[in-house]
Amino acid sequence: MTISDTLLRVRMLTVGFPNIHGPNEVVKSLDFDVARGGALGIVGESGSGKSMTSLAVMGLLPKGAKRTGSIEFDGTELTALPERAMRSVRGDRIAMIFQDPLSSLNPYYTVGTQIMEAYRSHRTGVTRRQARNVAIEAMERVHISDAARRVDHYPHQFSGGMRQRVMIAMTLSMEPELIIADEPTTALDVTVQAQILDLLAEIRADTGAGLILITHDLAVVSEVTDHIVVMRDGDLVEQGPAERIFTDPQEPYTRMLLDAVPRIDDEIGLLRTVSTEEGR
Ligand SMILES: Nc1ncnc2c1ncn2[C@@H]1O[C@H](COP(=O)(O)OP(=O)(O)OP(=O)(O)O)[C@@H](O)[C@H]1O
Ligand SMILES: [Mg+2]
Known part of the structure; x- marks a missing residue:
């Protein structure tokens, strides 16, 4: 990928909450790209570091967090920007949608x-x-x-x-160039979830904005995104085209996430819900 096709280029991103026991890293040396107009899904179970990754990009990490690595947005190194300049990037060029709109x-x-x-x-x-x-x-x-x-x-x-x-x-x-949606549908019922996902896909097509969609539900990301990063305990487990990750996962952990997705069983045609319904 050349620079001009890449909207966001993240390299060796590490986020830690250093304490007396050590660096306590919750995101470990993560590499990923978001193409211009592309949609990246970040999946992983609770605590895998998905939100910390997005907050690191936004420069909104909680107090006590230490961030290292490179975050290049449209050719600008965000980690080197003073807070004032970062504030104008936030909202104006990169916008975030959170799980709970009420908050x-x-x-x-x-x-x-x-x-x-x-x-x-x-x-x-x-x-x-x-x-x-x-x-x-x-x-x-x-x-x-x-x-x-x-x-x-x-x-x-x-x-x-x-x-x-x-x-x-x-x-x-x-009119942001990149939208980061962190579990935007988790608090909603299934039908409404689908409508919001359709809306995000439509917006992407209309505006050409890049999208990072964060969720623990692999089925959700595979519908809306074209590339998927799978995270566990701050590590990148695997990444690849959404289609490939969904149909041919290489790692047992990804397979486990897929098994947690409710799906129609081919042979008996029963709706099998292995996952817990938490968060719905
Ligand atoms: N202020 C903090 N101090 C220390 N550790 C923190 C702090 N905030 C978050 N963490 C830890 O960072 C890790 C990653 O958290 P993160 O919120 O990124 O997970 P997540 O993948 O978004 O999970 P979820 O699906 O539940 O939203 C967790 O183990 C969490 O306990
Ligand atoms: Mg989170």
């Missing part, structure tokens, strides 16, 4: 106000009216019907799936 939305402001504020904080010289139109357009793009009215509603007036759409609308209004 990212303020209950005391209408969703419209929040989308408008987010948009205006990254654009200078935007009037309220312009920002409001951007908010309504963004809500229409994520298929919230009656957006011109719903823009004045508060987060609690939306269902979980609709709130996640609002978060995605907020992200879209910034």
Whole structure:
């Protein structure tokens, strides 16, 4: 891959929480790329280091974390950027969607106000009216019907799936080049999950933004992404084209993750749910 096809290039990324017992690494020397307009899935069970990887990219690691390695975004080394410059990359060029939209939305402001504020904080010289139109357009793009009215509603007036759409609308209004979605559908029921995934795929196709989709569900990533990184205990277990990882996993751990995916059994045609239903 040449530089120009690569949107994000991560090399030897290590995240640790050093303590008296040692470096306590939770992400260990990780290498991966996100192609321009590409979608990368990061999968692994709870605690494998998926969120720490994405927070390391965003420069939002918790206090006490130590990050080493290289994170090159569109040719810029993010690890060398001062916080001020990093702040303008965040939100404006790289945006993040979290698992629980309620924790990212303020209950005391209408969703419209929040989308408008987010948009205006990254654009200078935007009037309220312009920002409001951007908010309504963004809500229409994520298929919230009656957006011109719903823009004045508060987060609690939306269902979980609709709130996640609002978060995605907020992200879209910034026109980011890379969207990082950390378990964006885990808190939602299965039907709504599928709708949100379709929406992410649609947005990717429409905007050409790169996507990193983080989940513990291999079936979810294989539908939406074209390349998959499998993590365990901070290590990269294997990576490759989504299709190949899903149909021909090379590592026993990946096979185990696949077995945890509910699927139709070929021979008896029974729905086999090996995994726990936690998180749904
Ligand atoms: N502030 C912290 N101090 C020390 N260790 C931490 C801290 N935050 C997270 N960790 C550890 O880092 C490891 C990786 O956590 P991370 O949140 O990246 O996992 P994850 O793959 O996102 O899991 P999940 O699927 O549950 O979200 C975990 O073992 C966690 O306990
Ligand atoms: Mg996580």
